[in-house]
Amino acid sequence: MRIGVITDNPGHPLLSATAGLLRAAGHGVELLDPGAPDAAPEAPADAYLLKAHTPAGLELARRLERLGAPVVNSAAATTLCQDRTLMAELAVRAGLPFAGTRTVGALGPWAAGVSLGSPVVVKSRHSRREDLVARVDDSVRLGELAECWPDEPVVVQDFAPNNGWDHKLWAIGDRVFAALRRSELSPEGRGPTLTLTRLPEGWADLTRRVGELYALDVYGVDIIATADGSPLIVDVNAFPGIRDQPGAPEALADLTLSRAKG
DSSP: OOEEEOOOOOOOOHHHHHHHHHHHTEEEEEEEOSSSSTTTTTSSEEEEOOOOOOOHHHHHHHHHHOOOOOSSSSSHHHHHBBBBBHHHEEEEEETBBOOOOOEEEEEEHHHHHOSSSEEEEESSSSSOOOOEEEEEOOOHHHHHHHHHHHTOOOEEEEEEOOOOOEEEEEEEETEEEEEEEEOTTTTSSSSOOOOOOOOOOTTTHHHHHHHHTTTTEEEEEEEEOTTTSSSEEEEEEESSSOOOOOOOHHHHHHHHHHHHTO
């Protein structure tokens, strides 16, 4: 089999380990930098992994899909998960426990006319590297963010009281991996990632429902436990890093080959 990897970071641990497994099994692995002028191959490979979520990466994935090549995740599914407004609307319609999310447009004009009654979380509407994700407790903090990001399209989520730890759930096909990470929104700031060997009942199935809803094969779901212990989804990511999870490279290699075989 010929497998293509669309990425601007070929040294990523998950991609490197997966490529090593595929090559050891006798398969060819081609790395495609979407920013290169000759990124598009003359003949498509048997399957592609889409790790680059830049406009160039998504356009390359669409071109390959038009040629009939399977892409994991599809360009359409990846694009959907970059828009936090559409992501939330779809989750709510499907009845998933998703954080209440409203779109307010550009941060500056909204901040100038709003009065906060309780803490909120402000996020860039369009998910990307180094985007805006911040807890806002008062008008002073809101003004600081508005000064730095005046034209940024944002969504606002009501802050749900929790213990300050995110449940990081990652799925590759039907396999779910999990860890605990102190939230970047906690007063202590982001902390270490801890192995999580046991999930609350039903959370793995909830994660798989997310994959089905957004048509994702490789994805991450950020969940917090609310005051009564029930899960609340706060974000979904297409093809996250999934670092330091035993068995993840093997699961990704198996999934890639299954997609290549149709």
